[in-house]
Amino acid sequence: MQVEMLNVNKSFGSNKVLEDVSITVNGGEIYALLGENGAGKSTLMNILGGVLPLDRGEICINGESVSFEKPADSQSSGIAFIHQELNLINDLPVYENMFIGREPKKRFGQLDHKKMIKETEDLFKRMDIDLDPKALVGDLDASYKQIVEICRAMSTNASIIIMDEPTTSLTDTEINRVFGMMNTLREQGVGLIFISHKLKEVKRICDRYAVLRDGGLVSEGYVEDVTINDIARFMVGYDVRTEPLIRERPLGEEVLRIENLTYEQQFKDINFSIKAGEVVGFTGLLGDGRSELFQSIFGSKGVSSGAIYVNDKKVSTNSTMDAIKNGIAYLPRNRKENAIISDMDILENSAIATWPQYSKFGIINKDIHKQQFEKQRDKLNIKMDKWTDNITKLSGGNQQKVVLSKWLNTGPKILILDNPTQGVDVGAKEDIYDIILDLADQKIAVVVLSSEAQEIIRVCDRTMVMYHGTVQGELKGKEMTDHNIMTLATGGELELEGEGKPLWKQEQ
Amino acid sequence: MEAGAVSVRRGFVEWFKDKWQNDPLFSIFIALIIMVILQTLTLGFDFNSFGEWFQTWVNNWINILRNNAGVAIVALGMTFVIMTGGIDLSVGATLVATGAFAMTLIDIGERGLFAMIGITGVPAIIFTMLLTMAFGYLLGSLIGVTVTKGLVPPFIATLGAMMVFRSVTQHFMQGYNPRVPTEFLQIASLKIGNVMIMPIIYWLLIAAIMYYVSKRTTFGRQIIAVGSNEKGARLSGINVDKVKLRVYALMGLLVSIAAIIQVSRVGSMDFAGAGRGLEMDAIAAAVVGGTSMMGGRGFILGTVYGVLIIAVLNNLLNLFGVPPLLRDAFKGLIVIAAVLLQRKKII
Structure with a gap:
């Protein structure tokens, strides 16, 4: 199947959001739709999904002009739209979620559970997915939820699937799982439109790309013909830095020391110390406990045992007010x-x-x-x-x-940033990195929690890698590589050559 | 000249449209104005006998305001409770409990507490008022603790409290008829220029304070933060439990003031019937005034309008001679209509 959007125009009031945008997506390919927030990606996809009407332009399927007045029109043409906020019902099992709105019924109107389970099982087998159809969706991790959404789209016989930032809340292993699924779909001739901010992922999995900027199409082509830097430049309109930003600066006294901190099942026996002016990363996979650890240090979760010292004084953080008084600040994720x-x-x-x-x-x-x-x-x-x-x-x-x-x-003396660049576009992301380093220069101890290894590598002096609620290892300076981080994050051990060498020496 | 007039008119239309769409209180205010005009016309406005008409009009209004002062004060507290995302169904029962408490203290009969220990006159009145308010605050705090520390949903906690408070009050007040001294009645019945106006003054004073609190104080703004995003508020260093606890305690305090006003207006209280439906009237006033049941969004001024709209409606139904049993239907429709009007502004 081939979908063409030709010279699409769309305005909201006097605000032009799309101007003469044309794209073509074919079955059997993964097509990346890129652009900063506000570039018009969502509007374009909402038009294709029948959520919004277009002002001017045309949508053609296999060369024939079609018009979508409501989402159902788009769906019946074989287009499925998987929104960023997944439309799954957590309290229902997987198989019921697969058939929501089109449940098979028996003669007297009762739900045909057997049929739903059977069809779900068949589909999972065909897609090579290891998942129990009777599992409760609420118990699944984010990647499996995404997979259930994709399967639901598949079971409606969709030939084009739009995926709006499917990997934002996923860890690397989970991303691999979703990508595996996307590859299978591609082989089966399904066309995928992949909206993402993560250019590395685009490079890895997509065949073709289109970049929107300020409502216009600025570039389109084959992914293999361009570099990540090229795409980033198309997106923002100027060159984007990717080099490490860490720089030498004198460190002050120790401001935060954590001793044997434990909280129920979330994290155990955590020990570390941070000096003024240091930027320390905490990374790992989903469920590594880093957010919980720092929420406890900030006083919003609780602590079962262990101690927190600020400026060498033991402090109690039973509430967020206490933490703020002690000079701790926490910018949360989500x-x-x-x-x-x-x-x-x-x-x-x-x-x-x-x-x-x-x-x-x-x-x-x-x-x-x-x-x-x-x-x-x-x-x-x-x-x-x-x-x-x-x-x-x-x-x-x-x-x-x-x-x-x-x-x-x-x-604050200690600033904890949990996923600081989540849902932030490329330009603002760089701003935030600069701010982090400026703050460190002003002797604030900054803790950066992130699941993006590149982010950690670029701004942090050193990083702790967590695995299942424990610190699996610490990496300094040049030791911080994608490979080392991933090894520790998945529970592996690292043989480091001698002591980790920091990029500069600490002030005595 | 002509063009100028047109542009002024267009300017007004634009202004009106903008206000209507963006100021949530504007449509409520317009609705109130329309109802007041209707009411004025019904009272037979006649230019020739303006003085006489005006007298009737003012008297009518003072009656409306005085009769609604109690509900209005409770509705102000209810607005805060709803803004935190909660609800208080116990206000009617709290009214009876605090009213009974006040009457037991001030009773000049044999069982009167203050009379027994020899406190009489003005000190007795002042102590009664203070202790009753403290008692209301305490009852409210109990609910607050149940909601925050006990993690019982507000609907359940206050539903339970409603039954407990009224039942216990009725039991202890069975066969006991406290006699309230006439001096105590002055709290509500004191006449200024021959008009019984005190309840109205209390109401407006409390409304002004509540308005200021909601707009300018840490407590008032923290209420909005808690109701809008509880998790976000906690992670911003707000003591969410303390804010909620204080909101329920304040609710109890305001109910006790309404109870004092009621006792001092008539000198007695029907412990089985008083305050029945008070919670619904208070919630209705807040909702008509633009307060969102989801929490976060609420207006003290809107609640004042809300009370007035419902009061004027009652007055109109009375003037039009609508059968009493049918009046609640109109009240219900007004509540739904008000929310329909405001619906478009919730983005």
Whole structure:
């Protein structure tokens, strides 16, 4: 099957989102649709999925013009759209999720469970997937959920599947699993549209690519003909750095020391120490316990045993308030769920953690918060209109910077950043790396939690690699490579040649 | 000249459209204005006898406001509770419990507590008020602890509290008729310029304080943060449990004030019937005023409008001679209509 989108135009009010975009996707290929946030990828795919109507242009399937007025039209033409937020029901088993909305029924309207299980099993066998159809979707990890979504699309006989950032919340092993599935589909003649920000993945699995920028198609071609740098340049319109950013700087006293920290099943016997001005990475696969560890240090989870020392003084972190008083700040992962207060404006989102600090008799001192925010806005290069605008009006990168400004306002000694560049586009990502290094120069101890090895390698002085709630190993300077990190993250041991050599010497 | 007039008119239309779409309180306010105009017309506006008409109009309004002061005060607290994503079904029972508590203290009969230990007059009144408010705060705190430390959903916790509070009150007050001294009645019945206006003053004063709290204080803004994104609020260093606990405690305090007003207006209380449906009236006022049952979004000013809209509606139904048993139907429809009106603004 071949899908063509010809000269597609789309505006929202006076805002032109797509201008004369034409793409062609064939069966049996993986087609990467790339671009920064706001470039128009989602709009284009929503048009193809029948979610949005197009203003001008044409959609052709196998050369015949079609028009989609609702998602069902697109689906019946053989196009399946797997949204980034998966549409699965956690409380139902896999096989029922496969047939939602089109459940096979017996004569008196009861669900035909046997048939659903049988068909699901057959499909899994055909796709070479090792998964129990009776498992509860809520018990599956993120990659299997993605796979269930793909299988559901397959079972509707889709010939073109749109996948919107399927790998964002997946670990490397899980990504491999999904990619294996995508390869199988390609061999079976299915066309896949793969939307992603991860260019390495595009290079690895895609056949052709298209890059959108500001609503226009800027480049299209075969992936093998271009480099990652080329694609990144097409996306942002200028050259993008990929070199390591770590630089030499004097380190101060130890600010944070963790001794034998344990919490139930989440992590056990964690020991480490961090000096002022150091950037330390924590990486691993999903379920390695790094987020839980630092949420406990921040006082939001709990600790069963062990001790936390800040500036060599034992502290209790039973609550997030305690942690903030001790100079610990934590920028959480999943910004939308954990950090953004969507009913509040930009200023309030930036001031929320420091309200009590500056208030008198419980009355908020708005002037101080405004001053502080203006300073942060310039320093962090936050692009915004008015501070009274709702936080959700900002792009992902700018939202993240507002959340960061909230923590910088508290004047932290230790700044923990959990997946700081999640859902942030390439330009803002680089900004955030620069900010991290500037903060380190200002003697703040920065902890970067990330599942992206490249991110760790580029900004961190050293990194701990976690595996099943323990620190599997520590890598310094040049030892930090994709290979070493992956080996430790999957529970392997490393024979390092002598002591790990840091890129520079510590100040005595 | 002509063109100028047109552009002014267009400017107004644009302004109105913008307000209507972006200011959630605007449509509620317009609805209130329309109802007040209707009510004014129904009261037979006549330019020739303006003075007389005006007198009737003012009297009518003072009646409306005074009769609704209790519900209005409770609705203010309910707004905060709903803004945290919770609900309080126990307000009617708390009203009875705190009312009974006040009457037991101030009773000038044999069983009156203060009378027994020899406290009378103004000190007795002041102590009664303070202790009753403290008692309301305590009852609210109990609910707050159940919700936060006990992790019982607010609906269940307050449903349980509702039954417990009323049942216990009725049991202990069985066959006991406290006599409230006339001085105590002055709390609500004191006349200023020959008009009984005190309940209205309490209401507006509390509304003003609550408005300020919701807009300008750490506590007020933390309520929104907790209701909008509880996890995010906790990870921003907000003591979520403390905020919720204080919201329920404040609810109890406000109910106790409403109870004092009610006791001091009539000098007695029907412990089986008083406050029945109070929770629903308070929730309805908050919802009509634009407060989201999902939490996070809520307006003290909207709740004031909400109480007024429901009150004026009652007044209108009365003036139109709608059969009493049919009035709740209109109230219900107004609540649904208000949410339909605001629905488009929730993005």
